[in-house]
Amino acid sequence: MKTLLYNIKELIQVREHLNNKFLKGEEMKTLPSIKNAWLLIEDGKISNYGSMEDMPAIAYEQQVDLNGKMVLPSWVDSHTHLVYAGNREQEFVDRINGLTYEEIAKKGGGIKNSAKKLQETPEDQLYKEAAARLEEVIKMGTGAIEIKSGYGLTTEAELKILRVIKRLKENYPISIKSTFLAAHAVPKSFHNSKAYVEHIIKDMLPVVAKEKLADYIDIFCEKGYFTVEDTKNILEAGAAVGLQGKVHVNQFNAIGGIQESVKQNALSVDHLEIMQEEDYNTLKNTQTMPVALPSCSLFIGIPYAPARKIIDKGLPLALATDYNPGTTPSGNMNLVVSLACIKMKLTPEEAINAATINAAYAMGVSDTLGSITKNKKANLIITDKIPSYGFLPYSFGNNHIDQIILDGKFITY
Numbered sequence: 001m002k003t004l005l006y007n008i009k010e011l012i013q014v015r016e017h018l019n020n021k022f023l024k025g026e027e028m029k030t031l032p033s034i035k036n037a038w039l040l041i042e043d044g045k046i047s048n049y050g051s052m053e054d055m056p057a058i059a060y061e062q063q064v065d066l067n068g069k070m071v072l073p074s075w076v077d078s079h080t081h082l083v084y085a086g087n088r089e090q091e092f093v094d095r096i097n098g099l100t101y102e103e104i105a106k107k108g109g110g111i112k113n114s115a116k117k118l119q120e121t122p123e124d125q126l127y128k129e130a131a132a133r134l135e136e137v138i139k140m141g142t143g144a145i146e147i148k149s150g151y152g153l154t155t156e157a158e159l160k161i162l163r164v165i166k167r168l169k170e171n172y173p174i175s176i177k178s179t180f181l182a183a184h185a186v187p188k189s190f191h192n193s194k195a196y197v198e199h200i201i202k203d204m205l206p207v208v209a210k211e212k213l214a215d216y217i218d219i220f221c222e223k224g225y226f227t228v229e230d231t232k233n234i235l236e237a238g239a240a241v242g243l244q245g246k247v248h249v250n251q252f253n254a255i256g257g258i259q260e261s262v263k264q265n266a267l268s269v270d271h272l273e274i275m276q277e278e279d280y281n282t283l284k285n286t287q288t289m290p291v292a293l294p295s296c297s298l299f300i301g302i303p304y305a306p307a308r309k310i311i312d313k314g315l316p317l318a319l320a321t322d323y324n325p326g327t328t329p330s331g332n333m334n335l336v337v338s339l340a341c342i343k344m345k346l347t348p349e350e351a352i353n354a355a356t357i358n359a360a361y362a363m364g365v366s367d368t369l370g371s372i373t374k375n376k377k378a379n380l381i382i383t384d385k386i387p388s389y390g391f392l393p394y395s396f397g398n399n400h401i402d403q404i405i406l407d408g409k410f411i412t413y
């Protein structure tokens, strides 16, 4: 099947030759595009594109006149906890009334609250709820998504989440990567994090690996959750079964999680709200992508990751939602891109690069997604009629999406 999109006002993020798989520092300032463009989709992939001024004769089965609308690669959301049960509205109110995230967790709320609900929820119901969320984010322009386990905290419940993710992979055209995050909080039945980490490595990980239920491994490296030594042990055990790390670090405290993650060749380090000078140096010239999650900062009122400084130091940066019931009950990448501009002082070019090409690297899909490149998947956003791409983050709270294409097909839900 060949579909021709023509009269595209601007085709954004066109990159035929990308020397590296991600952009860093100054490189993030440029967002290449073709004005007044056409794009041909063939068998689900981008097969060609160019300017309307020199469009060759093209054979196609379907043609769509975009009449002044723009096209960009789908958003890539490289950090979510989309499979969860229930909600945490009460904690939302507790925070309004003055409690902090850490105080709520100490009272038995937080991750363990979600784990209790999830353990009691049948797999089919979990699947239905997660599928509804997935459809919701697809409609908001997300065309690739990473989903973590981590609200199970028992072997049975963690596997239940990973099986739900597997079913989502099978049933939806969006690209999905799965991350094993049993080390998200220490269950009450374990005396300390070390004992629980041993249980994860000895009893859970072999099953996850055998059933091929995960693409990556994660741990919440944070005071009161897991230590740097736990992080080392989890990442080493993951590597031994072929799972690279994508690690929660520096959300509330800088305790050395970045150093350990980089040492263990993690694909990404995520959160970074609290950064120390040595953390920037550690990340320099590595293959580990820093990932900022601005809607988490907005929702729970913690500092925004110093994304401006990260880029000014010459580092790369990706953006993601962190969609989860506790700290970010939103999977809206459009809002994330706006917040990155408004609160982190990224330019629209930097924010769009961080939410597409660099985000694709942060979830290991940059060979197939994240830019308008021949042979990449045709996962695309068609915008409303907007004056410029900068209007997307400027017009915060709005999505300005007219249509979504995944695997070359228009999405109708």
Ligand SMILES: N=CN[C@@H](CCC(=O)O)C(=O)O
Pocket: 110, 111, 114, 220, 248, 251, 296, 322, 324, 325, 326, 327, 328
């Ligand atoms: N910080 C760790 N994990 C999640 C929040 C978990 C929760 O509160 O449910 C996050 O990335 O923000």
Ligand SMILES: [Zn+2]
Pocket: 079, 080, 081, 248, 322, 324
């Ligand atoms: Zn998270």
